[in-house]
Amino acid sequence: MAGVLFQDGMEDVLHAETNGTKSGRSDTVDLNDSSLQVDISDALSEREKVKFTVHTKTTLPDYNKPEFSVVRQHEEFIWLHDRFEENEDYGGYIIPPPPPRPDFDASREKLQKLGEGEGSMTKEEFSKMKQELEAEYLATFKKTVAMHEVFLTRLAQHIVFRNDHNFKVFLEYEQDLSVRTKNKKEKVEGLFKSFNKSTDEILLGATQKDVDDYFEREKTFLLEYHTAIKDTTIKADRMTQSHKSVADSYIQLSSGLSQLGTIEGPRLEKFINKVADTFEKARKVEGRVASDEDLKLSDTLRYYVRDGSAAKDLLYRRLRCLANYEQANKNLDRARAKNKDVHAAELAQQNACEKFEHISNKAKEELNDFKTRRVQAFKKNLIELAELELKHAKAQAQLLKSCLQTLPEE
Amino acid sequence: MSSPKLQLNQVEGEGSDEYIQIGVSDPQKIGDGMSSYMAYKVTTKTNVSYFRKKHWSVMRRFSDFLGLHRKLNEKHLHSGRVIPPAPEKSAIGTTKIKLGSDKNADSGSSDFIERRRAALERYMNRTSAHSTLRADPDFREFIELDAELPRATATSALSSAGVLRLFNRVGETVNKMTFKMDESDQWFEEKTQQIESLDAQLRKLQGSMEGLVNYRRDLALSTAAFAKATAVLSSVEEHSSLSRALHQLSESTERTHTIHHAQADADFYVLSENTKDYIHLIAAVKDVFHERVKTFQTWQHSQITLAKKREAKAKAELAGRMDKVQQAQEEVSEWEGKVERSQEEFERISKAIKKEMEQFDVMRVKDFRDMIIKYLEDLMTSQQQIIKVWETFIPEAKAIS
Numbered sequence: 001m002a003g004v005l006f007q008d009g010m011e012d013v014l015h016a017e018t019n020g021t022k023s024g025r026s027d028t029v030d031l032n033d034s035s036l037q038v039d040i041s042d043a044l045s046e047r048e049k050v051k052f053t054v055h056t057k058t059t060l061p062d063y064n065k066p067e068f069s070v071v072r073q074h075e076e077f078i079w080l081h082d083r084f085e086e087n088e089d090y091g092g093y094i095i096p097p098p099p100p101r102p103d104f105d106a107s108r109e110k111l112q113k114l115g116e117g118e119g120s121m122t123k124e125e126f127s128k129m130k131q132e133l134e135a136e137y138l139a140t141f142k143k144t145v146a147m148h149e150v151f152l153t154r155l156a157q158h159i160v161f162r163n164d165h166n167f168k169v170f171l172e173y174e175q176d177l178s179v180r181t182k183n184k185k186e187k188v189e190g191l192f193k194s195f196n197k198s199t200d201e202i203l204l205g206a207t208q209k210d211v212d213d214y215f216e217r218e219k220t221f222l223l224e225y226h227t228a229i230k231d232t233t234i235k236a237d238r239m240t241q242s243h244k245s246v247a248d249s250y251i252q253l254s255s256g257l258s259q260l261g262t263i264e265g266p267r268l269e270k271f272i273n274k275v276a277d278t279f280e281k282a283r284k285v286e287g288r289v290a291s292d293e294d295l296k297l298s299d300t301l302r303y304y305v306r307d308g309s310a311a312k313d314l315l316y317r318r319l320r321c322l323a324n325y326e327q328a329n330k331n332l333d334r335a336r337a338k339n340k341d342v343h344a345a346e347l348a349q350q351n352a353c354e355k356f357e358h359i360s361n362k363a364k365e366e367l368n369d370f371k372t373r374r375v376q377a378f379k380k381n382l383i384e385l386a387e388l389e390l391k392h393a394k395a396q397a398q399l400l401k402s403c404l405q406t407l408p409e410e
Numbered sequence: 411m412s413s414p415k416l417q418l419n420q421v422e423g424e425g426s427d428e429y430i431q432i433g434v435s436d437p438q439k440i441g442d443g444m445s446s447y448m449a450y451k452v453t454t455k456t457n458v459s460y461f462r463k464k465h466w467s468v469m470r471r472f473s474d475f476l477g478l479h480r481k482l483n484e485k486h487l488h489s490g491r492v493i494p495p496a497p498e499k500s501a502i503g504t505t506k507i508k509l510g511s512d513k514n515a516d517s518g519s520s521d522f523i524e525r526r527r528a529a530l531e532r533y534m535n536r537t538s539a540h541s542t543l544r545a546d547p548d549f550r551e552f553i554e555l556d557a558e559l560p561r562a563t564a565t566s567a568l569s570s571a572g573v574l575r576l577f578n579r580v581g582e583t584v585n586k587m588t589f590k591m592d593e594s595d596q597w598f599e600e601k602t603q604q605i606e607s608l609d610a611q612l613r614k615l616q617g618s619m620e621g622l623v624n625y626r627r628d629l630a631l632s633t634a635a636f637a638k639a640t641a642v643l644s645s646v647e648e649h650s651s652l653s654r655a656l657h658q659l660s661e662s663t664e665r666t667h668t669i670h671h672a673q674a675d676a677d678f679y680v681l682s683e684n685t686k687d688y689i690h691l692i693a694a695v696k697d698v699f700h701e702r703v704k705t706f707q708t709w710q711h712s713q714i715t716l717a718k719k720r721e722a723k724a725k726a727e728l729a730g731r732m733d734k735v736q737q738a739q740e741e742v743s744e745w746e747g748k749v750e751r752s753q754e755e756f757e758r759i760s761k762a763i764k765k766e767m768e769q770f771d772v773m774r775v776k777d778f779r780d781m782i783i784k785y786l787e788d789l790m791t792s793q794q795q796i797i798k799v800w801e802t803f804i805p806e807a808k809a810i811s
Contacts, residue, residue, distance in 0.1 A: 221648055228643040235636040242629040249625050252618035260615060263607045267775050275782055282789075375652050379810040382655060386807055390800040393793045400790035404783065 035059045038156040038171065040149045041069065045141055049073055050102045052148055056171045062163075063172060074101055076170065076177045077148055080155075083166040090161075091317045091355075092362025094370055096154040097306035099147040107137040125255045128280075132248060132287065139291055143299065150303075197316075204319045211322070212360070218367055219315050226308050233301040240298055243290035250283035270408045278403040282396055289392045296385035304374055311370050318363050321356045328352035430456035430538045432553065434531040437523050439507060440471070446508045447471045448523070450530060454553050460545065461554065472504075474552065474559050475530055481548045482537070488705075490762030491543070492698050492770050494536035495690040497529035528679055532687055539773065591703050597764065602699060609692045612685060619682040626677055630670035637664040651810045658806040662799050669795050676788040684781045688774070695770065702759045709752040716745040 035058060042053035055069045081098035084090055111133050118126055155161045170177070210216045254276045261272030328349040335345035436451040453467040479496035487493060503522045510519055534553075538544050552559070593599050637660050644656035723738035 221646075224646045225643075225648075228639070228646045232636070232639040232643045235632065235639040239629070239632040239636045242625060242632045245625040246622065246629050249618065249622040253615075253622060256611070256615040256618050260608075260611050263604065263611055264775075267771075268778065271779060271782075275786070278786070371649060375649050375810060378652055378655070379807065382659065382807040382810070383804065386800050386804045390797060390804065393796040393800065397790055397793040397797060400786050400793065404786055404790070407783070 036156045036162050038149075038152045040145055040152070043141070043145045045104075050141075050144060052145065054152065054171060062168065068172065070171065070174055072170070072177075074099070074148070077151060079177060080166060080170045081151070084155075084161065084164065085313075087164075091321070092314070092359040092366065093158075093160065094307070094310045094314050094366045096151055096158075096161075097303075097310045099144070099151045102141075102144040104137065104140060107133065107140055110136070121252075122255055122259070124258075125251060128251050128255075129248070132251070135287075136244075139294075143295070147303075200320070201316045204316065204323060210319070214364070215315065215318070215360075219319075222308060222312050222315065226305070226312060229301055229305050229308060233298060233305055236293070236298040236301055240290050240294045243293060244287065247283050247286035247290055250279050250286065254279040254283065274403060274407055278399060281399055285392050285396050285399070289389065292385065292388040292392070296381045296388065300377055300381040304377070307370065307374070311367060314363055314366060318356075318359045321352070321359050325349075325352040325356040428456075428458050430454065430458055430544065432531065432534040432538055434527055434534060437527050444505075444508055447473070448504075448507060448526075450527060452534065452553060458544070461550070466554070466556075468553065468556055470552070470559065472526075472530075473561070475533065477559070478537075478548060478552045479533075482543055482546060485546065485548070486542065487698060488701050488759065489542075490698055490701070490759045490766050491540070492691070492694050492766055493543070494533060494540070495694050496533050497526060525683070528683065529687075532684070536687075536691075540769075591706055595760065598699070598702075598760070601767065605692060605695055605699070609689065609696075612689050612692065616682060616685040616689060619677065619685055623674055623677045623682055626670060626674040630667050630674055633663055633667040633670055637661075637667060655806050655810050658803055662803045665799050666796060669792050669799075673788065673792045676785065676792075680781060680785045680788060684777075688778075691774075695767075698763060698766070702756070702763055705752065705756045705759050709749070709756045712745060712748045712752050716742070716749050719745050 037057040039055055040052050041055040044051040044053075050073065052072050052074075053069050054072050055067075056063075057067045059066065078098055081095065084095045111130075114126070114129055114133060121129075155164075155167055161167065210219070257272050257276040257279065261269040261276065264272065328345075328351070332342075332345040332349045335342045431454070433453040433455075434450050435453065438449050440447055440449050449469050449471045451467050452470050453465075454461070455465050457464060475496050476499070479493065483493050500522075503519070503526070506519050507523065537549065538553075543549055593602075640656055640660040640663065644653050644660055647653040647656055719738065719741045723735060723742055726734040726738050
């Protein structure tokens with residue numbers, strides 16, 4: 001059903017002109033130089049898949065060419081993220097959260113419902129609602145492009161990550177990365193692993209005392225923050241949804257009024273048509289309010305849910321390191337007491353100590369960055385949100401005012 | 411939460427300085443349990459000459475309003491008047507009020523009471539806007555008499571009169587469906603069509619309006635929930651100026667929630683309820699058109715009977731039954747009179763309806779315009795309030811350091 005509706009105009013080709021401008025959602029505070037610039041210059045929506053054209057411009061000597069593009073799918077982004085996450089050398093960093101899977105299910109479902117209800121509305125109403133849904137689909141599409149782009153730009157701007165070998169492969173390698181999605185067994189393994197990780201996390205959190213006050217506080221803060229921001233994101237989504245519904249209901253109002261005008265005849269027709277027209281215009285503005293709220297508010301909140309989660313992961317890794325360090329200490333003491341394998345134990349302890357100190361130092365920096373990033377992102381988006389809300393409210397007030405002023409006299 | 415009062419009514423055709431405005435307020439529950447009832451204060455402001463004062467109030471109970479409508483209907487429907495319908499009875503709503511205690515009146519029942527109060531007010535103003543109904547002695551007594559009116563017990567749905575009415579109504583409905591009038595008047599033909607289309611379209615429109623009300627109420631609730639969540643987030647946020655800004659955001663959205671809630675009420679009372687009234691008014695118009703059909707039926711019926719009587723007389727004459735001829739002649743004269751009178755009646759009501767509909771259309775158009783204009787003004791006010799909210803917020807967001 002949805003396929004049929006897509007036939008005219010949308011089809012299988014949906015291009016998003018992102019023209020390389022970053023959405024700026026999370027300005028990293030790292031290097032601001034242009035030695036490695038990454039953006040998504042094009043994207044194609046084909047049935048179930050989205051194909052992103054990743055475009056790179058670089059002055060770094062390691063790369064074969066100064067400018068090039070490759071085509072990547074969502075799974076390959078996840079592959080890249082996983083490579084970073086499992087790399088122990090990066091244990092002390094916040095790994096940029098992976099972009100969410102492109103999800104057009106909601107839009108498709110709505111389009112299908114609309115198709116089923118086609119008989120019960122006028123042709124005009126139907127085409128308006130279809131337009132609205134197509135615009136929604138396009139907005140979802142643009143968003144997923146932006147989110148994939150942000151992931152890459154964060155990597156490109158990070159002093160350490162940008163030099164990662166896998167990153168280079170991702171950007172440069174012209175063939176498919178042959179990353180198949182996990183089969184059933186791997187999925188179960190993955191689930192098992194993350195379950196283990198979270199129980200370990202909880203256990204560690206409960207039993208491992210931290211030597212450093214700063215980290216204790218950060219841990220508490222991140223846990224509370226994560227819960228609060230997740231809830232706020234859900235409520236923001238619901239609010240945006242109902243705003244959209246109000247906007248859409250203006251469609252029926254407008255078309256119902258138009259039909260009434262036809263029945264009423266000359267006495268009221270001009271009057272009614274002016275009003276119907278105003279409602280149609282008002283609906284477009286209301287729709288924009290909803291989508292701006294979604295973009296500036298909900299998306300910012302959503303991003304920091306994920307980034308906050310990545311920060312929590314960092315703390316977890318550090319805590320694990322601390323546990324290992326303390327264990328190594330114990331082992332050393334035991335070895336010394338027995339006077340057996342002392343040298344090996346000393347080496348192990350030294351290793352664990354270095355690792356722990358390195359991760360602690362890095363983590364402090366990263367957490368500060370996280371705070372700065374967060375504050376800047378919220379500031380930017382809250383200002384933009386407020387200015388857009390103001391603009392739309394002024395537009396609607398003006399629209400209504402001029403309608404009232406120019407309503408035809410009896 | 412005030413529902414809009416109708417504008418001061420201009421009296422059609424008569425001295426254009428005259429006005430009458432009626433307010434229904436202060437709903438009170440009198441008594442307890444199943445014998446309790448709701449009473450309302452009916453306040454009239456007017457300079458119409460045949461009223462004794464310019465500004466006064468009386469107390470009336472809900473069944474009084476229904477009784478008034480029944481009396482007006484009985485007296486004026488057959489003169490071709492469109493009688494504004496009274497608010498509907500609601501067994502559930504009323505029983506809830508009767509059995510509930512004052513202390514824990516939930517928001518559901520107070521909504522119901524407000525809705526009913528507003529509907530009664532609109533009913534009174536529509537009735538008083540009609541010059542003939544306004545002058546009716548029962549109407550005048552209703553708004554003027556500073557004492558309890560005799561109980562209109564026959565309005566109770568469960569009374570024997572109520573049951574009888576129900577039967578009559580069923581009979582009428584069957585009649586409406588089965589009798590196809592031979593319409594020779596094109597005006598009535600076209601008007602009937604228009605009324606039908608109007609009815610259908612208004613119902614559809616009212617449905618969309620109700621949809622809008624629900625979505626906007628939803629929006630108000632979800633905005634309030636968001637405001638609360640943001641307040642929590644603000645208290646958790648460790649960066650102090652961001653925390654302040656988030657707190658401001660919470661307050662701003664809380665204000666927006668109030669605006670949405672008020673707008674939803676406007677959506678409801680100004681648009682949806684008024685349109686519902688119009689659907690009921692259309693039903694009253696159909697009733698009056700049906701009265702005319704009934705008089706046509708009567709006229710047809712009497713013509714048929716006259717023919718039969720003439721036949722009977724002719725038969726008697728042929729048979730030479732002089733005694734029967736005398737009687738037959740009397741009956742023929744009687745039915746000739748009846749035919750003449752019922753034809754007059756039919757023509758009279760047809761003419762009256764045409765005149766009535768003229769006035770009705772003028773009033774309907776004006777009311778509709780007023781309703782839309784009021785609604786657009788409310789919508790504009792909401793937007794202006796939203797502008798203020800965001801104007802206040804922007805400097806707070808910019809202050810994040």
